[in-house]
Amino acid sequence: MGDDVAVVVGLFNTKADCLQAIPEGSTRHQRSRQLSARARHFEGDEDLGGDAHVGEKRSRDGTVKHQSSASIDAALEKLRTACQEMLLSRAPKVTTAREEEREVVRGTLWTAIREMTSNGALYISGLPGTGKTSIVREVIRGLEADRDLGKLPPFVWTEINGLHLPKPEVAYAAVWKALMGIDELPRAISPAKLCELLTREFESGDAKQRPVVVLVLDEMDFLVTGKSVVLYNILEWQAKPKSKLVVVGIANTMDLPERLEQKVRSRLGTNRLIFSSYNRLQLESIVRQRLNTLDVFSDEAIQRQK
Numbered sequence: 672m673g674d675d676v677a678v679v680v681g682l683f684n685t686k687a688d689c690l691q692a693i694p695e696g697s698t699r700h701q702r703s704r705q706l707s708a709r710a711r712h713f714e715g716d717e718d719l720g721g722d723a724h725v726g727e728k729r730s731r732d733g734t735v736k737h738q739s740s741a742s743i744d745a746a747l748e749k750l751r752t753a754c755q756e757m758l759l760s761r762a763p764k765v766t767t768a769r770e771e772e773r774e775v776v777r778g779t780l781w782t783a784i785r786e787m788t789s790n791g792a793l794y795i796s797g798l799p800g801t802g803k804t805s806i807v808r809e810v811i812r813g814l815e816a817d818r819d820l821g822k823l824p825p826f827v828w829t830e831i832n833g834l835h836l837p838k839p840e841v842a843y844a845a846v847w848k849a850l851m852g853i854d855e856l857p858r859a860i861s862p863a864k865l866c867e868l869l870t871r872e873f874e875s876g877d878a879k880q881r882p883v884v885v886l887v888l889d890e891m892d893f894l895v896t897g898k899s900v901v902l903y904n905i906l907e908w909q910a911k912p913k914s915k916l917v918v919v920g921i922a923n924t925m926d927l928p929e930r931l932e933q934k935v936r937s938r939l940g941t942n943r944l945i946f947s948s949y950n951r952l953q954l955e956s957i958v959r960q961r962l963n964t965l966d967v968f969s970d971e972a973i974q975r976q977k
Contacts, residue, residue, distance in 0.1 A: 749967045756961045762805050767960045768953035769802045775944050776919075777810045783917040784814065784826050784883050791940020792906060792918035794891075796925040801946040803921050804889055811885065826917075827852065828885035833893030839901035842894065843869060846905070849884055866904060873908040873916060883915045891920040892927055899935050906938035 755761060766773070776793070783789040795803050808830075817823045829849035831842050840862035847865050848856065850872065856865075872881075886905065888894065894902040909916045925945060928936050949957070962968055 749965060753962055753965050753967050756965065757958070761961070763960060764809075766802050766805050766809055768949060768956050769806050769946070772802070772944060772946055773806050773810060776806055777813065779942065780810060780814060780885065780917065780919070781817075781823070784818075784823050784885070787824060787878075787883055787915050788912065789909060789917045791942045792909060792920050792938075794920045794922075794928060794939060794943045795946065796922055796927065796943065797946030798948055799923055801948060803946050804887075806946075807887055807919055807921065811887075824883060826883035826885055828887065830887040830889060833888065833890040835890075836893065839894045839896055839899075840866075842888075842901055842905070846884070846886060849886070850881065869908065870904070873914040874911050876913065878913040878915050881915065883917060885917045885919070888918065888920045890922060892922040892924050895927070895931065899931060902931075903935045903938060906935065910938060 776795070779793050795807070797803050811828050814823060814826075815828075818826060827849050829845055831845050833839070833842075836842060843862050843865035844856055844860075847869060848854065850869070860868075888902075888905070891902070905916075905918060908914050909918045920939070924930075928939050928943070931939065
């Protein structure tokens with residue numbers, strides 16, 4: 672993640688129903704020991720198959736004292752909810768720490784949709800987990816709202832994930848369904864026939880009768896096979912004056928354009944956007960955004976560690 676950064680969530684205090692911050696001056700070894708000690712505190716949980724009783728606390732004279740089981744269960748449930756909120760699959764409606772990238776994507780797509788043409792594809796690259804796909808989807812949702820208010824001409828969009836395609840030619844079907852506004856294709860239509868129909872439509876079709884198509888190619892590097900015919904065709908269609916096709920390519924590889932054949936690279940263009948790794952301030956902002964609605968953590972529970 673760029674710097675050697677660790678975002679540390681503090682120790683859970685069952686009495687206070689909150690997380691206590693680990694002392695800022697603690698070494699990594701000390702933090703590890705404190706977290707391990709806290710984990711051992713819950714080894715008696717029935718869900719873990721332990722023999723001890725949850726909430727038991729033994730005093731110096733050997734007397735066993737019982738904490739409130741209900742309060743501990745409630746506190747643990749809050750902690751489980753917090754853990755779920757931190758999953759990558761639980762993306763927030765508005766992604767934080769990517770304001771500059773969001774504006775670039777929005778400005779590029781807004782102009783392309785409004786002018787019903789694009790000056791080359793927008794290629795977005797960056798390491799996994801840096802918010803590339805989330806930002807693109809978020810921007811398009813906002814543009815759909817602008818379209819519905821009459822601020823933009825009609826457009827449709829579709830997303831193709833190259834990783835999920837059994838072979839690149841399957842992408843033709845997704846583009847055709849978006850273009851025609853249909854959910855299913857006749858089984859008799861082959862990829863070669865679809866390519867022919869799409870070429871005819873984008874090159875000489877009646878552009879006035881159809882909306883702009885925004886095509887998001889996620890994991891675009893999986894379309895780079897052999898001579899990359901499918902990717903070349905899509906980029907070639909986009910370059911046609913009547914195509915009304917806007918392409919956004921997303922991949923983890925920053926130098927993917929340089930790996931393409933010359934004719935494919937020339938169609939891709941030079942419009943690129945790099946999503947850099949998050950720095951520690953951005954990571955802290957992301958964690959706070961996901962957890963600020965939960966009454967679990969104190970303000971000091973999330974710490975930045977160098």
